[in-house]
Amino acid sequence: MMDDALWQTYCDPYFRFESQLHSENFAIITAWNPASVWLSNIDNTRNNQHLEKDISHTCYSHVLVGDKTFTWAEASFATAMSLEEALELGKKYQQNAIYYVQGEALFLISCLRHQRSILHGKWQERCR
Template structure:
């Protein structure tokens, strides 16, 4: 499976609301919501994220909302200080097409699918609301 150009463009313009300031130098932003970009109910999405939260409970994660510019669309997610390889593994496990990864100040969009696309999205802090 490949990500459509339309979805890739949508994934390429994320905005973030962190529950607290994060001081990780390298971290992933991962969710269990809406696997394969198929809309699920909030109840189903929350249950999926509860399973993910249990899986990452050994880490010092931070809740983060990921959305479009005006936050008319959001997904509840987690900022997790893990490697890109671990993040892609988790993304695949929860049916995600992509994950976000931060190294220093730089934000990257990483595909979880067979074709391992990676796109630099610039400074992640300018996307925080």
């Protein structure tokens, strides 16, 4: 179970997309730091390579997810898929949560058993 302090760290995301994703609905997901356990860049890169293979059949883009100043950031992917598929991948890569975009709306959605979600407003407003 994720504590409230950790959940709050996920509640203020900012994004840097490598390229535009042409999809109304998409997930933003990473394989970095499973279960919020800090891993080396080598291990995180390897995990993300496995995730990239899992999404290679979809339309996707590399995206950096971080805090407002990007002093903290994780390499991630924006990928056109259903929420159910995204949550399955989040669980497979032991992520606490994923971001999901529906139209203009950005949601933070827990991958854990006691699933909770929060609406963050328009996702474009969090792009840098």
